[in-house]
Amino acid sequence: MNALRVEDLNVHYGTIHAVQGVSFSVNEGEIVSIVGSNGAGKSTIMWTLAGVVASSGGIVEILGSPLPSKPNEVVARGLALVPERRRLFSALTVEENLIMGAYLRKNDQKVKDEMQRCFQLFPILRERLKQRSGTLSGGEQQMLAISRALMGNPKILLLDEPTLGLAPLIVETVMETILRIRKEGMTVLLVEQNATRALEISDRGYILEAGRFLKSGPGPELARDPEIQKAYLGG
Numbered sequence: 001m002n003a004l005r006v007e008d009l010n011v012h013y014g015t016i017h018a019v020q021g022v023s024f025s026v027n028e029g030e031i032v033s034i035v036g037s038n039g040a041g042k043s044t045i046m047w048t049l050a051g052v053v054a055s056s057g058g059i060v061e062i063l064g065s066p067l068p069s070k071p072n073e074v075v076a077r078g079l080a081l082v083p084e085r086r087r088l089f090s091a092l093t094v095e096e097n098l099i100m101g102a103y104l105r106k107n108d109q110k111v112k113d114e115m116q117r118c119f120q121l122f123p124i125l126r127e128r129l130k131q132r133s134g135t136l137s138g139g140e141q142q143m144l145a146i147s148r149a150l151m152g153n154p155k156i157l158l159l160d161e162p163t164l165g166l167a168p169l170i171v172e173t174v175m176e177t178i179l180r181i182r183k184e185g186m187t188v189l190l191v192e193q194n195a196t197r198a199l200e201i202s203d204r205g206y207i208l209e210a211g212r213f214l215k216s217g218p219g220p221e222l223a224r225d226p227e228i229q230k231a232y233l234g235g
């Protein structure tokens with residue numbers, strides 16, 4: 001089944017036509033990436049799927065049902081967004097951020113179990129539990145942002161530029177984490193500007209330019225495509 005199905009999606013900001021008739025799908029258990037340069041419309045697609053930005057036309061379905069109109073209903077349906085630049089509650093501790101991620105959960109034991117699952121993925125977070133998130137390193141903040149999203153036990157995880165500003169070694173940690181999360185059954189939609197690694201770990205990829213898809217195909221194949229490398233991957 002399609003975890004996500006998007007058909008002829010259009011999004012406007014006033015007179016700016018940011019997303020121009022985009023269609024794609026993500027199957028359950030897949031990693032799919034959307035890559036493209038600055039301003040191509042990647043974040044707009046993510047915010048639309050999260051129910052924050054309203055579309056001006058098209059169909060969006062999550063697990064076979066129409067996209068709800070409110071962000072909290074989208075989360076309840078099983079979709080979680082890790083936004084660009086992480087948007088943590090920087091004055092709150094790591095623990096408090098994680099608890100915020102579980103705000104729809106009523107069962108304390110489930111919240112504790114979920115937190116343990118995050119510590120298995122990122123043991124460093126256990127050590128930093130009482131530390132304010134604003135004082136974490138960039139890599140640790142990204143790990144916390146991903147964990148906060150996982151606290152709601154989503155079925156679909158949207159990651160908007162999770163490697164932005166991170167050192168190469170940490171980029172690799174994030175990529176390996178995405179692969180591990182998928183192995184546990186998660187469906188992942190990944191947006192990246194620095195795209196080679198993202199495409200390499202993706203089942204399929206889409207190249208977005210000025211609000212439209214130029215090309216799509218198996219991720220590793222796109223990563224090696226000379227035309228794509230020249231235009232988008234600094235190759």
Ligand code: ATP
Nearest residue numbers: 013016018036037038039040041042043044045193
């Ligand atoms: P980046 O990686 O720089 O975030 P992006 O591919 O995610 O780029 P978007 O942020 O989705 O691109 O922006 C797509 C287009 O929509 C751009 O032309 C941008 O200037 C415009 N845009 C984005 N957000 C708004 C907004 N809130 N109001 C008006 N225009 C916007």
